[in-house]
Amino acid sequence: MPELPEAERARRVIEERALRRTIAAVDDSDTYVCRPHAPGQIAAALVGRRLESAHRRGKTLWAEVGGPVLGLHLGMAGRVVVDEGPAPHGWDRFALEFDDGGRLALRDKRRLGRAVLEPDLARLGPDAAEASRPDFRARVGRGAGPIKARLLDQSAIAGVGNLLADESLWRAGIDPRRPAGELSEPELDGLRRAVRAATRDAIRKGGVHTGALIVERLPAGRCPRCGAALATGKVGGRTTWWCPREQG
DNA sequence: AGCATTGTTTCACA
DNA sequence: TTGTGAAACAATGC
Numbered sequence: 001m002p003e004l005p006e007a008e009r010a011r012r013v014i015e016e017r018a019l020r021r022t023i024a025a026v027d028d029s030d031t032y033v034c035r036p037h038a039p040g041q042i043a044a045a046l047v048g049r050r051l052e053s054a055h056r057r058g059k060t061l062w063a064e065v066g067g068p069v070l071g072l073h074l075g076m077a078g079r080v081v082v083d084e085g086p087a088p089h090g091w092d093r094f095a096l097e098f099d100d101g102g103r104l105a106l107r108d109k110r111r112l113g114r115a116v117l118e119p120d121l122a123r124l125g126p127d128a129a130e131a132s133r134p135d136f137r138a139r140v141g142r143g144a145g146p147i148k149a150r151l152l153d154q155s156a157i158a159g160v161g162n163l164l165a166d167e168s169l170w171r172a173g174i175d176p177r178r179p180a181g182e183l184s185e186p187e188l189d190g191l192r193r194a195v196r197a198a199t200r201d202a203i204r205k206g207g208v209h210t211g212a213l214i215v216e217r218l219p220a221g222r223c224p225r226c227g228a229a230l231a232t233g234k235v236g237g238r239t240t241w242w243c244p245r246e247q248g
Numbered sequence: 249a250g251c252a253t254t255g256t257t258t259c260a261c262a
Numbered sequence: 263t264t265g266t267g268a269a270a271c272a273a274t275g276c
Contacts, residue, residue: 075254076255076256076272077254078255112256112271145264162253207254
């Protein structure tokens with residue numbers, strides 16, 4: 001369920017366990033996940049190089065290797081594993097093998113993750129957990145679309161996915177259907193605070209599915225604060241849960 | 249069987 | 263120009 005918190009945990013795994021190791025071989029044979037690269041193309045760019053640093057903005061990860069930049073995206077179901085044996089069913093869609101015998105893999109049942117050279121970061125807004133207050137107001141608090149759709153727009157701010165959006169709006173007490181441009185500055189500041197807190201909590205607890213609202217949703221969820229029956233519907237094209245009493 | 253799903257991209261359309 | 267909704271992508275789970 002990768003959103004910003006899962007991506008950050010993946011970044012830390014790379015940082016803590018894979019840096020300064022030399023790439024001896026690369027499996028880039030899955031041309032769907034490694035799109036648009038031909039088999040062997042990523043390998044040719046990386047073999048012999050050393051992982052130097054691991055970075056993240058929103059849900060996009062990248063690693064410096066002293067040459068071309070290696071970009072990784074977890075997609076809908078991906079995660080990064082280090083020094084684990086190959087997954088069954090070919091779920092390791094991309095892998096680095098180190099000269100010390102270890103390996104780093106993008107493990108992804110659904111194949112919607114990506115491994116690319118020179119990832120395009122230009123289309124991403126500032127990281128959702130780091131956007132300044134003025135930045136957040138200007139980028140998120142505009143437009144006629146629902147505020148939830150705005151939060152999910154990675155070019156506005158990067159990193160918020162479907163579950164983190166619901167959790168943040170619930171914490172801030174804001175109806176996900178309200179037009180983004182109609183939120184007041186105090187509401188936007190409160191939403192920014194909620195996004196940061198929800199993100200921080202999710203990183204610490206292990207992922208977005210640990211959110212207070214998220215764990216209560218199914219089967220007939222009630223608001224963790226007031227006990228009202230949660231409302232559900234489609235907002236911004238995505239299944240959405242909110243408290244009809246507190247999120248006005 | 250049919251529906252859902254954590255993400256992204258593209259498209260037709262208003 | 264903005265925004266929306268749906269479809270596509272792949273694979274799994276209920």
